[in-house]
Amino acid sequence: MALLDIQSTLFAVFAAWLICCILEGIRRLYFHPLSKFPGPKLAALTLWYEFYYDIIERGPIIRINPHELHIRDPASFDHYAGGKREKYIEKLCSRFEELAGTGEVVPLDVAFLALTMDVICAFFFGEDRGHLDKPDFELLWKEKLRGALQTAALGRMFPVLTTTMLRLPHWLWKVTNAYYVSYMFSLQAGIRKQVAAVLNESRGSTPGRTIFHMLRDSDLPPEEKSISRLCEEANVLIGAGSETSAKALTHTIFYLSSNPEILRRLREEITAVMPDASAIPCWSVLEQLPYFTAVVTEGLRLSYSITTRLPRVANEPLIYNDWVIPPRTPVSETLYSVLVDPAVFPEPKVFNPERWLEHPELSGYFVVFGRGSRSCVGLNLAYAELYLAVAALIRRFDFELFETTIKDIEVKHDFFVPNADLASKGVRARIRKL
């Protein structure tokens, strides 16, 4: 009798749950504010659809999960989107000088990540991480960073995964991803100590030494200046500023080394303002060079920025063609799909700096750094690194690509940032001193 009671109670709970699911399904399909927008019915029904979305091409506007829209239309982008550098570039060049002519194959992508990582840490935290001093340019950091980004991409679908992982004891983390974790813990511990020391100093005592001094002395409310808040800020800067700039530099050098005529023309233009290869001109001089600017712009376009969808939420209704998007609806667009749209950039995968000189109106589609209130705050640093490093590198060296093809830079995976085929060995070259 008791068994029958349990069975019928379980059945009643299950039936109630099923009815709720069906009613919610009907609501999402027919009565939800987004029900009129196109998109697969499955996406309207369940968040699981979004999980598969990245391998499915549709557009220009679709409903990708019960609550969110995605637009694939470059023309609409604006609607919702609201002395240390030189030191490290010289350090990179002296490492390359040692390697030049030895026949050794150099992993350029790893070396460039070492450069941007050292620059970020020196620039913001006043700390030399010494990646450029490591014989292998700290290859493990690159590998483990990719692993972490891969996990983060999964964490976007399952936020509970991220929060749970962050609560795990340190020793358990170490078992799973030893190098990355111990590196991050030591970095974090150092930053935390530094932040605590800065916060304990009196306001204005040592102004502007690090980003933490600037934030401490700013008008931000106190809750924005807590130790944990400032440490999170440091994580964002490392994550946002190292991999992106390194990728842009890697792809630019790859394309220049694969296109001798473009390289010749660029070298000629740079040599006119940099007759002595050992003296890098100011960034303000380099950015005046029209062909160099076109090369940098095309290199940035073909390094694909960030591949993840970047949702925005507007408080007021948005108009998109004939559609009225309800307020507070997350609407996303992917920078990648704008940057390689053949209607905007004919032969989009071809490295063609000329396009920027012949069609200045293309700058309206240059969305590499995002747009609006959340666009990149580090774009000036990124530009400075690119101009100064490319000028120094191509005035001093030739890079003979080694077993490296377009497949080694083409996007195969979206790990928040673009990632090539996992089997790729990266961008490698033999270096020759000029």
Ligand code: HEM
């Ligand atoms: C070629 C290099 C870079 C590219 C392609 C790039 C791209 C981007 C993009 C597309 C966004 C917007 C993300 C969004 O819309 O949510 C962004 C945000 C951001 N970037 Fe960059 N970035 C680069 C370099 C840097 C550097 C060097 C720094 C270091 C200071 C940096 C720091 C940031 C930060 C802190 C944000 C977040 C801004 C916010 O949420 O308000 N980025 N970046």
